[in-house]
Amino acid sequence: xxxxxxxxxxxxxxxxxxxxxxxxxxxxxxxxxxxxxxxxxxxxxxxxxxxxxxxxxxxxxxxxxxxxxxxxxxxxxxxxxxxxxxxxxxxxxxxxxxxxxxxxxxxxxxxxxxxxxxxxxxxxxxxxxxxxxxxxxxxxxxxxxxxxxxxxxxxxxxxxxxxxxxxxxxxxxxxxxxxxxxxxxxxxxxxxxxxxxxxxxxxxxxxxxxxxxxxxxxxxxxxxxxxxxxxxxxxxxxxxxxxxxxxxxxxxxxxxxxxxxxxxxxxxxxxxxxxxxxxxxxxxxxxxxxxxxxxxxxxxxxxxxxxxxxxxxxxxxxxxxxxxxxxxxxxxxxxxxxxxxxxxx
Amino acid sequence: xxxxxxxxxxxxxxxxxxxxxxxxxxxxxxxxxxxxxxxxxxxxxxxxxxxxxxxxxxxxxxxxxxxxxxxxxxxxxxxxxxxxxxxxxxxxxxxxxxxxxxxxxxxxxxxxxxxxxxxxxxxxxxxxxxxxxxxxxxxxxxxxxxxxxxxxxxxxxxxxxxxxxxxxxxxxxxxxxxxxxxxxxxxxxxxxxxxxxxxxxxxxxxxxxxxxxxxxxxxxxxxxxxxxxxxxxxxxxxxxxxxxxxxxxxxxxxxxxxxxxxxxxxxxxxxxxxxxxxxxxxxxxxxxxxxxxxxxxxxxxxxxxxxxxxxxxxxxxxxxxxxxxxxxxxxxxxxxxxxxxxxxx
DNA sequence: CTGTTAGCGCGTTCAA
DNA sequence: TTGAACGCGCTAACAG
Numbered sequence: 125x126x127x128x129x130x131x132x133x134x135x136x137x138x139x140x141x142x143x144x145x146x147x148x149x150x151x152x153x154x155x156x157x158x159x160x161x162x163x164x165x166x167x168x169x170x171x172x173x174x175x176x177x178x179x180x181x182x183x184x185x186x187x188x189x190x191x192x193x194x195x196x197x198x199x200x201x202x203x204x205x206x207x208x209x210x211x212x213x214x215x216x217x218x219x220x221x222x223x224x225x226x227x228x229x230x231x232x233x234x235x236x237x238x239x240x241x242x243x244x245x246x247x248x249x250x251x252x253x254x255x256x257x258x259x260x261x262x263x264x265x266x267x268x269x270x271x272x273x274x275x276x277x278x279x280x281x282x283x284x285x286x287x288x289x290x291x292x293x294x295x296x297x298x299x300x301x302x303x304x305x306x307x308x309x310x311x312x313x314x315x316x317x318x319x320x321x322x323x324x325x326x327x328x329x330x331x332x333x334x335x336x337x338x339x340x341x342x343x344x345x346x347x348x349x350x351x352x353x354x355x356x357x358x359x360x361x362x363x364x365x366x367x368x369x370x371x372x373x374x375x376x377x378x379x380x381x382x383x384x385x386x387x388x389x390x391x392x393x394x395x396x397x398x399x400x401x402x403x404x405x406x407x408x409x410x411x412x413x414x415x416x417x418x419x420x421x422x423x424x425x426x427x428x429x430x431x432x433x434x435x436x437x438x439x440x441x442x443x444x445x446x447x448x449x450x451x452x453x454x455x456x457x458x459x460x461x462x463x464x465x466x467x468x469x
Numbered sequence: 470x471x472x473x474x475x476x477x478x479x480x481x482x483x484x485x486x487x488x489x490x491x492x493x494x495x496x497x498x499x500x501x502x503x504x505x506x507x508x509x510x511x512x513x514x515x516x517x518x519x520x521x522x523x524x525x526x527x528x529x530x531x532x533x534x535x536x537x538x539x540x541x542x543x544x545x546x547x548x549x550x551x552x553x554x555x556x557x558x559x560x561x562x563x564x565x566x567x568x569x570x571x572x573x574x575x576x577x578x579x580x581x582x583x584x585x586x587x588x589x590x591x592x593x594x595x596x597x598x599x600x601x602x603x604x605x606x607x608x609x610x611x612x613x614x615x616x617x618x619x620x621x622x623x624x625x626x627x628x629x630x631x632x633x634x635x636x637x638x639x640x641x642x643x644x645x646x647x648x649x650x651x652x653x654x655x656x657x658x659x660x661x662x663x664x665x666x667x668x669x670x671x672x673x674x675x676x677x678x679x680x681x682x683x684x685x686x687x688x689x690x691x692x693x694x695x696x697x698x699x700x701x702x703x704x705x706x707x708x709x710x711x712x713x714x715x716x717x718x719x720x721x722x723x724x725x726x727x728x729x730x731x732x733x734x735x736x737x738x739x740x741x742x743x744x745x746x747x748x749x750x751x752x753x754x755x756x757x758x759x760x761x762x763x764x765x766x767x768x769x770x771x772x773x774x775x776x777x778x779x780x781x782x783x784x785x786x787x788x789x790x791x792x793x794x795x796x797x798x799x800x801x802x803x804x805x806x807x808x809x810x811x812x813x814x
Numbered sequence: 815c816t817g818t819t820a821g822c823g824c825g826t827t828c829a830a
Numbered sequence: 831t832t833g834a835a836c837g838c839g840c841t842a843a844c845a846g
Contacts, residue, residue: 184520521838
């Protein structure tokens with residue numbers, strides 16, 4: 125067990141000096157001493173004892189990454205390819221900054237608070253936290269906090285969040301669908317509550333409709349069940365001609381792909397019989413045929429940005445915008461067909 | 470900061486007593502004292518300081534989960550839906566046992582060793598570690614170790630591993646493909662090195678061929694590039710009629726789906742023009758049309774089993790089989806077509 | 815530039 | 831059944 129004291133003894137210096145070398149406090153160590161100490165550090169494969177560090181300095185260099193439960197399907201959060209992509213990004217960034225990542229899944233705010241105290245977490249990244257719970261956590265801790273894909277409209281004080289420009293995404297896709305001549309359109313998503321990504325995307329769609337003097341209201345917002353069987357039952361509604369709707373706008377690629385697949389299996393062709401759009405531009409959307417017209421988001425960037433903000437917070441630097449909305453862009457592929465007489469272009 | 474000392478003061482007892490209550494050492498605490506202390510513990514929301522615990526007892530209750538780099542595509546490991554599923558399982562199990570999970574991505578054994586020392590890790594789960602590196606890690610630490618999907622043929626002493634019965638999987642799928650009348654068949658995988666999952670699956674296939682007096686050799690083992698463009702170039706080879714091969718056996722659903730999608734886009738139908746099989750039975754295989762005939766593995770179970778073994782090791786209990794091979798099963802769906810004259814049934 | 819010293823919070827003797 | 835005392839490895843004053 126190569127400890128600082130041990131190294132100090134071997135180098136014939138004090139423990140403080142070794143500590144100073146370790147922390148690069150060169151103002152307090154001579155070049156000679158530094159090199160000598162470093163050589164021994166290296167030879168003995170010195171590894172710090174983080175327990176002692178936590179105790180002495182009251183911080184751990186651990187970033188807690190909390191996944192709030194079940195954002196989509198009725199399974200472990202992490203099964204969603206989105207979660208794993210963003211987790212990959214967050215892990216890489218945290219490592220790059222020389223921090224450690226403690227992963228935890230929960231839907232209980234007290235667990236989060238306890239974890240933070242127990243481990244003296246330096247910071248926390250919280251994914252998909254309901255706004256109200258997010259506020260509670262924020263208020264009961266001093267630990268720097270960054271939320272991902274959460275919504276905090278009207279929160280009393282700033283909750284740092286990295287999300288998406290959901291509104292523009294909804295607006296872009298609806299504008300496109302409308303430009304292709306579709307009028308009988310529905311929006312399909314998990315969650316109708318406001319505020320929230322799904323709701324905001326819907327509002328974006330609505331704006332596109334309203335700008336054209338059309339209405340887009342609650343009846344055109346279909347809630348998708350968390351249960352796959354239930355969803356399949358719903359998709360049956362989109363089979364048959366003439367179709368009740370000419371375009372289905374999903375708020376997530378996952379469901380869009382599921383629907384395309386289901387429809388194909390039941391003889392309904394996309395886009396010939398019905399047009400479909402997604403949101404996210406994940407791996408599914410490119411793998412399915414027809415490839416999905418969707419809204420692209422840069423998931424890796426989202427994770428990276430969240431950690432970047434957290435590091436600013438940890439270092440006490442000022443963060444200008446509490447609510448970052450990453451840009452999105454329309455990706456036109458093959459799942460939307462023009463309706464005769466549409467104002468193309 | 471509710472510390473043990475603090476709680477002790479409030480309860481009018483000593484710190485040792487509080488510690489005993491905390492650890493359920495009821496033989497050393499009276500019922501009255503216990504209740505009084507617990508009430509205060511609760512009211513003050515006592516949370517242990519793990520730093521102090523590490524220092525005092527030299528273990529952290531942290532399990533390190535190490536993802537070795539890039540098992541498949543040329544991206545972050547975690548983007549693969551497989552990684553996220555198994556990580557979800559591991560996270561849930563670790564939490565269930567009351568441990569903490571530190572996630573780390575690397576391909577450097579020294580980093581793993583350092584991490585373990587720095588944090589006094591109680592155990593490690595290592596995913597996709599090359600056998601040779603695995604041995605090095607195993608030898609340079611006392612920390613309990615469980616590998617996932619690694620291969621240790623001929624290791625000098627036992628490396629605990631949870632894997633799949635890859636051989637039977639390969640055998641099952643090849644037997645099926647042969648029974649459907651296919652003879653011009655190839656196996657497509659990443660890695661030709663032996664030992665390894667891909668190689669073992671191939672060997673399973675070969676056995677099925679040999680049992681029928683057919684040969685299946687190296688020329689029928691095609692290595693898939695890590696680069697998508699390169700793979701697409703390869704897939705072109707399977708377009709056109711008469712086809713060079715009537716069946717393509719992929720060692721992973723991901724690639725099988727990619728190929729099906731590519732072929733569909735180029736007018737080659739699966740299974741009418743060419744049959745395709747996968748391996749894993751992941752979400753892709755059910756979402757694509759035709760749905761994939763593949764080999765099912767229970768990824769969640771794999772993660773669960775790994776943690777279970779690790780807990781046994783941590784508690785010093787004996788683990789009988791060092792190399793667990795989880796069962797697989799053939800899942801027949803729609804991506805393989807019978808060749809005229811095949812011995813069906 | 816270098817060394818000494820006093821804790822950080824908890825577990826674990828050992829003594830009462 | 832309870833308590834006092836020590837040490838784990840490190841950091842941060844402070845003194846030289």
